[in-house]
Amino acid sequence: xxxxxxxxxxxxxxxxxxxxxxxxxxxxxxxxxxxxxxxxxxxxxxxxxxxxxxxxxxxxxxxxxxxxxxxxxxxxxxxxxxxx
Numbered sequence: 001x002x003x004x005x006x007x008x009x010x011x012x013x014x015x016x017x018x019x020x021x022x023x024x025x026x027x028x029x030x031x032x033x034x035x036x037x038x039x040x041x042x043x044x045x046x047x048x049x050x051x052x053x054x055x056x057x058x059x060x061x062x063x064x065x066x067x068x069x070x071x072x073x074x075x076x077x078x079x080x081x082x083x084x
Contacts, residue, residue, distance in 0.1 A: 030082050034063060037077040046072055052080050 032052045036044040048063035055062055060075030 030084070031066065032063065033081045033083060034061070034072075034074060035079045035081075036074055037079070046074075047083070 031050065032048045034046045034048060034052060035042055046063070047066040049066050049069075050064065052061050052063040054060075055073065055075075058073075058075060060073050061078065061080065062071060062073040064070070065072045
C-alpha cells in the first residue's frame with residue numbers, strides 16, 4: 001500500500017510540474033559544471049559532485065567540488081550546466 005501511495009504522489013508531482021521543475025528533479029544526483037565569469041571572461045571552473053543548490057540567504061549557489069572535495073559557494077556571473 002505504501003508503494004502505491006508513493007508512486008501516486010510521484011505521478012501527481014511530475015504531472016503538475018513545469019518543464020523547468022521536472023529538469024531540476026531529474027538532476028538531483030547529477031554532476032554540474034559551474035563556470036564563473038568576470039568582465040565577460042571565464043575566471044574559474046568547478047565540477048560538482050552532485051546537485052548545485054541555490055542559497056536561501058544570498059544570491060549565490062553552493063555545491064561540493066569534485067577536485068578538492070570541499071564545499072564551494074559562489075555568486076555573481078555564473079553559468080551552471082548539468083553533465084549528463
